[in-house]
Amino acid sequence: MKKGVLLEIRDLHITLDFDGDDIPIVQGIDLELPAGKVLALVGESGCGKSITSQALLRLLPREVRISSGEINFRPTEDQSPIDIAPLNKDGKEIRSIRGNQMSMIFQEPMSSFSPIHKIGDQIGEVIQLHLKVTKAEARRRVIDLLDKVGIPDPEQAVDQYPHSFSGGMRQRAMIAKSLACNPSILIADEPTTALDVTIQAQILEIMRNLKDELRMSMIFITHDLGVVAQIADEVAIMYMGRIVEKGPVSEIFNNPQHPYTVSLLSAIPRLGDLSDRRKLTSIRGSVPSLFERPPGCAFHPRCDSFIPGRCDTQFPPTSQLSPIHEVHCFIHENTEKEISS
Amino acid sequence: MIRFVFSRFVYMVLTMAAVSVIAFILIQLPPGDFADSYANKRQQAGAPITTEELDNMRHQLGLDQPWHIQYGSWVSNMVLRGDMGYSWEWRRPVADVIGDRLPLTLALAFSTLFLMYLIAIPIGIYSAVRQYSATDHLFSTAGYVGLATPNFLLALILMYLGQKWFGQSVGGLFSPEYQDAPWSWGRVGNLIEHLWVPVIVLGTAGTAYLIRTVRASTLDELDKMYVMAARAGGLSPMRLLLKYPVRMALNPIVATLGWRLTYVISGAPIVGVVMSLPDTGPLFLHSLLNQDMYLAGGMVLIYCAFTIIGTFISDLLLILIDPRIRMQGN
């Protein structure tokens, strides 16, 4: 494992068992999460980004499984990494990581808490489970956490049921729960998608502050490039179970190289561009179903730079445009050669 | 919460009132009245009654009053004095006739209900957790057959098998030596020994149904986001299962407790008749066949009363286990 990296995904394949047929959902992705950084995983719905994030904590639904690959994880740089992929799905090892060293926030704050248990009990449960503290200490810690994520009157909130919380409040509580044991990695699966724009901004603000304060690393799953710009350091763009381009956020935004990234970026409005009267474009066609995955580069039917006989026969190899920017596209095959030669 | 309890209570009283009207209509439904059938019996006995006597009798019994007055006196007698009218066939007050046999019906209904839940909840949860396993398939197949067998048919089959294998009748609730004995521990023990057959008969379909409900609602909960969220916190599978999905799945089960009771009470008369139990079943059927209508109406009323009270109790239980309802109206 490289220096400064806490989590490393190597050639990860995930398949869906569909009536005995194996349908690939994620096809060999490689990712690295450096300590203290935010890695954004971006793609349209159904591209496999949520499934990838669930695979990291082995939370995959029953019919979905990791078919091959490695997920190497170490809580701190001086510990030796363990491979999460072959662990027992609900065994002791993975359970001691979940909620403790690596925790997760989900998309739907309204349904992420059990409606019939008190908020404080649901957060305190994680603390008691991993930190071996008394109930009273756990409760004090929950109140601290609720205060930290900006919930007013935490002394009272701790004894309330989720239905008396608004969506934004529940997402704050969810963040409190995920931070309860000072994890080294936080996985956030579209944490702001279901929220109003103003609340979205507040939640992002809290997450960014707490990340710095607690010196966490974060994997941030989203389809919203606006959110990426606000919070991420590194970006990986996914399309139909594969990473098509990755690099630092400024590099990807200013110098996108994959046709898919380019069209994603041109589909978001920018304030400064108003004078240019630049047209907002949408991507042609729609994401095909998993059963009709196009051969080769799955994006080719929607791509303007489609090279017949090439893109539809094989998936493009990695083109290392710069030490920090890599892309999978045949139009860059030669570019890489120029750099390397 | 108090408002909720109060509104459910009001609803219970209203339902009781509506049921009493229905029971009264049932009493009035057959052509002719009590006096007519009395005159008929006298005629058959060779001592015909005069028209004058008949009118007198009608007047005395209030049968010449308009129906709403009759209803009023029927209800007020019942509420104030526990007087449910007179059973022609038994020549005793209806309340006494029913009172003799009601405890057995209740014992049967409640032990059935209790066993139904005791068996169905663990099996339902197990089937949900091991969805599509061999055990799951086994239970769901058995459940289908259980649901499809009318309970009187099950009773007949069990009675036939009992006759064939043990050479004895499995009907009845007591051995002959306890049949008319006063209550004693021995008699209670004897009752329990006999009770299991009618309990099986009465409870099979309900248990099958309940297993399906528990399984479905547990499966439903297992798919919920909060279960994954709790798993992401590091809980062990067993603790997670019991604390969240199972606990949640109990809600709809408790909420329908009243309906289950309705169902059991509904099936009780027919099982009582088939197995010739000394409970209210045969009493009810004979009162219907002989148009002993005050007794029949009283039975309908009692059967309904138990399920209505049962529904009320299940509403109260729901408040205890579900904070969302508890919060309503606060």
Added chain:
Amino acid sequence: MTSPVLAIPKLKKSNRRPEMATQWQLMWWKFKKHHMALVGMIMLSLLVFSAVFAEILSPEIPTERNNKYLASGPMGIHFFDSEWNFHLRPFVYSRSTKRDPVTLRKIAVVDETKLWPIEFFVTGSPYKFWGLVETDIHFFGAKGGFVHLFGTDSLGRDVFSRSLYATRISLSVGLVGVTFAFILGAIIGGIAGYFGGIIDNLIMRLIEFIRSIPTLPLWLALSAALPREWSSLQVYLAITVILAMIGWTHLARTVRSKLLALREEDFTVAARLSGCTDMRIILRHLLPAFMSYMIVDVTIAFPEILLAETSLSFLGLGLREPAESWGVLLFAAQNVRSISHMPWLLIPGLFIIVAVLAFNFVGDGMRDAADPYSK
């Protein structure tokens, strides 16, 4: 849960184009995946077939009494005789009558020396097919004697033939009852969903009320109140109406809730905005959308009514002889003594179990299929 897995349409063959299929096609694909539902369909078709052709399929007419075979058990059909000779044409052993030395009653005994071969499309007792065509052709019969597959009752009537005739009556009671329930449920549910407000509230309370009282005692009491002198047709109609009162509440609820939900659906609003008339919206958009739910509820209501009819008739409060339903046939098996002497009288009960099983299987398949877009 919104994990992306669930967004995958559960269709196996890639040559299927789910996005191009009609709702009914989607439903059929889903229904076909339910093996038990297909089994149920087959069982139902067999029952319906034997109900329709009851007269032809039964070797005897149900009122016919066989004095040579009173209260005797099922006669087995054999291919091998007692010396293990194979006969291509199946046969039953002949029966001869003897007098029991103790009770002096006539009893039938198996006579293995004589065989009665089974023949198909034989002539037998004359009957009118569906009360219209007079004929005497029976699907099968034993040459030179008689065949009672399910034995006979105490009057010597063939239980097999009676079961087939009873299938016709029982299924038709269910069908008529369900139709009444359907009409009642659609109208009342429609009123509740259409008017909403107080009327809706009242109707919902009424349904809640009906569901909270024990139905069977009530229906027992109602049918006990039917005048004794009524003809069996009158009783039949009255019983079906009473039974319909059991089934309508579910249907009314479904109609109401679907109506309320669909009224607010985007596609309804879209249809209205694009200028569709109300009638067109109801016929083209709403009806197909909840027709499937109605069908599900009907398949669920059917066995309920079937079981209720059987229970009523079994207790002697529903249909009565000479009408034959499964319950009426079981009425003869009401006490332990008759079942222990003639356990074959319970065979009509198997028809009930099979019918209810079939409806439940089909109902489950339909319920899944009704929502073809669900998981």
